[in-house]
Each structure stands twice: as structure tokens, then as C-alpha cells.
Amino acid sequence: MYVKWKIQGKLFFSFDGTRQAVRDPMFSSAKLVSELDLSKGVASILLDKEEAIVGNYSCEVTESNREGETTVELRNSTVVSCGEENISTPEENCGSWFLPVESACIIVLLFLAIIFCWAQLSVIASKFETVLHKKISIIIACGIFTIVAVVGVILFVPDGYTPGSRAGLGLIVVPTVILLPLQYLLFGMVLDSLSKTAYALIGLESLGYITAVAGFALCVSACPVLHGSIVIAGLAIMAIGALLSLVYVCFVGSRIRDHQPPRKAVEEPLNDAKGVMLERCVTKEKN
Structure with missing residues (x-):
């Protein structure tokens, strides 16, 4: 298994399967977190704070005929209080x-x-x-x-x-x-x-x-x-x-x-019936 770490495309650390090698004296503290974990897909490295430069880091891993590359970004964070850091939240990102x-x-x-x-x-x-x-x-x-x-x-x-x-x-x-x-x-x-x-x-x-x-x-x-x-x-x-x-x-x-039914249509027949009844009553009285 081969591991290569680069910053801004420049190689500074490598591992050829048996030996770790620092390619850039500016990163003399660089080392793998664990060689045993390489088989699990963990190729993380450790750097001293003074040597950790802000920027984009890329990790290339080669195993047999398979290759993979991951890019991570290193940022500075300001400590606001003990246990808190001023980092961007998921909502902001x-x-x-x-x-x-x-x-x-x-x-x-x-x-x-x-x-x-x-x-x-x-x-x-x-x-x-x-x-x-x-x-x-x-x-x-x-x-x-x-x-x-x-x-x-x-x-x-x-x-x-x-x-x-x-x-x-x-x-x-x-x-x-x-x-x-x-x-x-x-x-x-x-x-x-x-x-x-x-x-x-x-x-x-x-x-x-x-x-x-x-x-x-x-x-x-x-x-x-x-x-x-x-x-x-x-x-x-x-x-x-x-x-x-x-x-x-x-x-x-x-x-x-x-x-x-319309209200007028209902009322008119009623009025006619009342008129007929009144006429009959008047006729009877005259007789």
C-alpha cells in the first residue's frame, strides 16, 4: 500500500508500505496516525501545530490496482472561550x-x-x-x-x-x-x-x-x-x-x-284564492 500526502499539489509526505518518508523539511513532524489502520482505510497523519499550514491537503492511496484520492481543507479557528471555537456552523455553510x-x-x-x-x-x-x-x-x-x-x-x-x-x-x-x-x-x-x-x-x-x-x-x-x-x-x-x-x-x-319556487309565484295564487272567497261571501250576503 502506498500513501502520498500533498499540500496545494506539492508532495510533502509518503509511505511506500514499509517506510515513512518526509519529502519536505517544512513538515518534519509528519507521521501516520497508525500504520495498522491503513488496511481499514485510515491514512490520517499528524502534524505539529507550527507546521500545519492553512490550505487544501490531498491524500492519495494506492493498493494493488486500486487508487483513491481525498481532499481536505485545513482552517484556522479562534477560541472564544474554554471548550468553544469560532467555527462556521452547518447552517452557514x-x-x-x-x-x-x-x-x-x-x-x-x-x-x-x-x-x-x-x-x-x-x-x-x-x-x-x-x-x-x-x-x-x-x-x-x-x-x-x-x-x-x-x-x-x-x-x-x-x-x-x-x-x-x-x-x-x-x-x-x-x-x-x-x-x-x-x-x-x-x-x-x-x-x-x-x-x-x-x-x-x-x-x-x-x-x-x-x-x-x-x-x-x-x-x-x-x-x-x-x-x-x-x-x-x-x-x-x-x-x-x-x-x-x-x-x-x-x-x-x-x-x-x-x-x-319564486316568492311572487307562490303569493299570487294565494291572493287570487282570497279574492274568490271574498266575492263568494259578498254574493251570499246580497242574496
């Missing part, structure tokens, strides 16, 4: 978490779902007679969900893999569960008993929520994100479900309105 397009899709789909929910409430309030306290309860729930979503977006928008951005994504995805009972209540205000279509739409939104939460769980621990498309797909399913629910509510409302 990660850079961008989501692509700008992915972030935009997540935000747009979230607000589309919210808009469709408010639109359903508006349609129901204008076309159906419902109990006032139910309307107020749903308005409060929609308002709270909207506020939480706005806070989540504010935290999520700043780029980078930070605790704030992760908390923002959590506030975007997790509270969308509120849409499921809200959808059930909205259908309950329109229908005497929920139809198969209503249950199917609620099931579709539930599937979207489960997908979005699964994507969030996969994204929150990875940078750069690898499963952002799962979060987007889940929110897209929820937005589509909310849109279809809005269409269904409008359809039910128009059907009920078409089948409801």
Missing part, C-alpha cells in the same frame, strides 16, 4: 435551502388554498341561510390560519438553512390541517348530510396534507433540500381540493336556487 422557484411555489400554493377557503365562505354566506355563530366561528378559524400562514411566510422567505426558515416552513405546512375540519364545517352548512362527493374532496385534501407533512419531515433535516417537490405536491393537492370544493359549493348553491 449550507447556503441556499430551497431554490427560489420552489420557495415561490410553496408560498403561492399556500395562499391559493387560503383564498379558495375564504371564497367558499363568501359563497355560503351570500347564497345560504346559516346560523350566525357558525359563520363567526369559521371566520375566526380562517382568520387565525391566515395570520399563522403570513407569519410562516415571513420567517420562510429569508434565504438560508436557519432555524427561522425551518420554523417558517413548519408554520406553512403543519397548520394547514385546519383546512380539513373547516372544509367539513363548510360542507355541513350547505348540505343536510354530506354526499360522497363532499367526502371525496375532504379525502383529497387530507391526502395533500399527509404528503406535505411527509415532505416537510424530509426537508427539515437536509440542506440543500432534496425533497422539496414533495412539499409542493402536497400543497398543490390541497389547493386543488379547495378549488374543487369551491366549484362544488357554487354548483350546489345554484341548484338549490333553481329548484326554489
Whole structure:
């Protein structure tokens, strides 16, 4: 087994299988951590602090007809206090978490779902007679969900893999569960008993929520994100479900309105009947 250590491409240490050799007097303290561990793939070396130069080090290992090379970077770190070092954190090294397009899709789909929910409430309030306290309860729930979503977006928008951005994504995805009972209540205000279509739409939104939460769980621990498309797909399913629910509510409302008899058409026959009865009474009195 042969080992070669280089700095900036310049050889300074080698091992030919039997003997360690220092090729550069500037690294006279260089030695393998353990020759016995070479067979395990460990070819690390030790250097005195004074000889350890900041830069890129490369290690080439040759065994029989196999070769491998690894590059590591040596940095200076400043001690802030005992046991602590001023080193860059994984969040700082990660850079961008989501692509700008992915972030935009997540935000747009979230607000589309919210808009469709408010639109359903508006349609129901204008076309159906419902109990006032139910309307107020749903308005409060929609308002709270909207506020939480706005806070989540504010935290999520700043780029980078930070605790704030992760908390923002959590506030975007997790509270969308509120849409499921809200959808059930909205259908309950329109229908005497929920139809198969209503249950199917609620099931579709539930599937979207489960997908979005699964994507969030996969994204929150990875940078750069690898499963952002799962979060987007889940929110897209929820937005589509909310849109279809809005269409269904409008359809039910128009059907009920078409089948409801006009008030004038009902009142006129009643008035005619009253007139006939009065005429008969007057005729009898004259006779």
C-alpha cells in the first residue's frame, strides 16, 4: 500500500508500505496516525501545530490496482472561550435551502388554498341561510390560519438553512390541517348530510396534507433540500381540493336556487284564492 500526502499539489509526505518518508523539511513532524489502520482505510497523519499550514491537503492511496484520492481543507479557528471555537456552523455553510422557484411555489400554493377557503365562505354566506355563530366561528378559524400562514411566510422567505426558515416552513405546512375540519364545517352548512362527493374532496385534501407533512419531515433535516417537490405536491393537492370544493359549493348553491319556487309565484295564487272567497261571501250576503 502506498500513501502520498500533498499540500496545494506539492508532495510533502509518503509511505511506500514499509517506510515513512518526509519529502519536505517544512513538515518534519509528519507521521501516520497508525500504520495498522491503513488496511481499514485510515491514512490520517499528524502534524505539529507550527507546521500545519492553512490550505487544501490531498491524500492519495494506492493498493494493488486500486487508487483513491481525498481532499481536505485545513482552517484556522479562534477560541472564544474554554471548550468553544469560532467555527462556521452547518447552517452557514449550507447556503441556499430551497431554490427560489420552489420557495415561490410553496408560498403561492399556500395562499391559493387560503383564498379558495375564504371564497367558499363568501359563497355560503351570500347564497345560504346559516346560523350566525357558525359563520363567526369559521371566520375566526380562517382568520387565525391566515395570520399563522403570513407569519410562516415571513420567517420562510429569508434565504438560508436557519432555524427561522425551518420554523417558517413548519408554520406553512403543519397548520394547514385546519383546512380539513373547516372544509367539513363548510360542507355541513350547505348540505343536510354530506354526499360522497363532499367526502371525496375532504379525502383529497387530507391526502395533500399527509404528503406535505411527509415532505416537510424530509426537508427539515437536509440542506440543500432534496425533497422539496414533495412539499409542493402536497400543497398543490390541497389547493386543488379547495378549488374543487369551491366549484362544488357554487354548483350546489345554484341548484338549490333553481329548484326554489319564486316568492311572487307562490303569493299570487294565494291572493287570487282570497279574492274568490271574498266575492263568494259578498254574493251570499246580497242574496
